[in-house]
Amino acid sequence: MEGEKIGTILITNDDGIDAPGLRALVQSLVSTDLFNIQVCAPDSEKSAVSQSITWLQPVAVKQVNMDGTTAFAVSGTPADCASLGVSKALFPTVPDLVVSGINMGSNCGYHIVYSGTVAGAREAFFNDVPSISISYNWIKGKSNLNDFTLAAQVCLPIISSVLVEAKNPSYPRKCFLNVDVPNDVANHKGYKLTKQGKSIIKMGWRQVTSETEGQKMSSDMTNTDAEIPKNFDPSSISPEHLLFAREVRGSVVDDDDDTDYRRLLEGYITVTPLAAVSNAEVDCQDYFKNWLQSVPELSSSSCL
Structure with missing residues (x-):
């Protein structure tokens, strides 16, 4: 029954609305009968477009048939889709959670900056909606389409828990979660909290x-x-x-054991809290604090 469902989840991605990762995720969520599922995803592949948005012209939106959901294909980017999906212009209510994925390929380290999958979750975060991006470490010749279903299933506890915990005032609102599932998902080593590395x-x-x-x-x-x-x-x-x-x-690849990509290669499902932007490291802050104080003097002497 509708009244028994624990929340509304908006699904988006960057591989496109027909991508097997998105379809497996939607099917897995719908089959639980625990959630109201909405889909707002690009009408074609938009990989590696990062946080780009459509600005100078409108986007085209078409409703598509997807069992158990209300789904729309959008001519824009993942960030467009997430923004439109939470805006109440397309759906009557704001979702309780946005999940972006499941991406075909990992999104760790510096590649997070390029990722349209991560951008979909980040855009929801910009709009104060809890969000998760999910990627599967697809390896050609080893992976198969059923792995997306397995990846969705191992992520269901994370999705359900975030949906419940996000209603708690103590849930952190200054970050969103980036999840990467290892290639051998059937034999994963469990969840591991990691930090974004530099791989x-x-x-x-x-x-x-x-x-x-x-x-x-x-x-x-x-x-x-x-x-x-x-x-x-x-x-x-x-x-x-x-x-x-x-x-x-x-x-x-990072030498630090606590980073996302290293733990992913070890077989863990990595869970990495991300902020909207990355702050410079402390040593950079200290250097430029001292440097900035000397700029007026350096500037004067260089003009002589």
């Missing part, structure tokens, strides 16, 4: 003669052997233009 896939550029020589990155920007995107028309590029494609040139 990153180092990328460079190479010049190509046509788009067919470029390759599409996966949602976590690490997989370079995906199919070539079909929405690019080489004939639209003038001969005098140069074409450059991204390529992976290595990676950097």
Whole structure:
């Protein structure tokens, strides 16, 4: 019964409304019969668009059929979708919780900055709505679509607990949660509280003669052997233009054991509280505090 449900959850993502991760998450939540589920997600893939928003023109919204939900596909970004979904312009009420995902690929370390999945949760946070972003560490050749269902199921306790705890005045409102599920989800080692690390896939550029020589990155920007995107028309590029494609040139992983990516590789479901922005580390603050005091003197002497 509707009266027995413990809250309303808005689902969004960056892989698009037809993505298997979102569909598995929605199906898992609907099957519990514990929640009212709303969906507001991009109508196509919007990976790695970060916190970008549509500003100079309206977005197009189309209702789609998704069992057990009220669902809309939106022409905008994940941040647009989350903002629209909590605004009461599309749905009659503000959701109790926003969940963004499940992303195909991890979102840890510095990659959090690029992530449209994390941006969907962050946008809800900007609007004072509790939120969670969820990503699954998809590895081509090892993962399969059923892993998204397993990932959704292991995250259900987190989702339910946040939905309940968020009604408590003591629940922290200065952060949202970023969850990453390990590749071998069936044999995960449990939940582990982590902090955002500095791991990153180092990328460079190479010049190509046509788009067919470029390759599409996966949602976590690490997989370079995906199919070539079909929405690019080489004939639209003038001969005098140069074409450059991204390529992976290595990676950097934190030495700190408490960081998200290291714990994810160890097989844990990592739970990382994130704020809207990252403050500079203390040593940077101390350096620039002393430096700023000397700026007037340095500026005067440089003009002599």
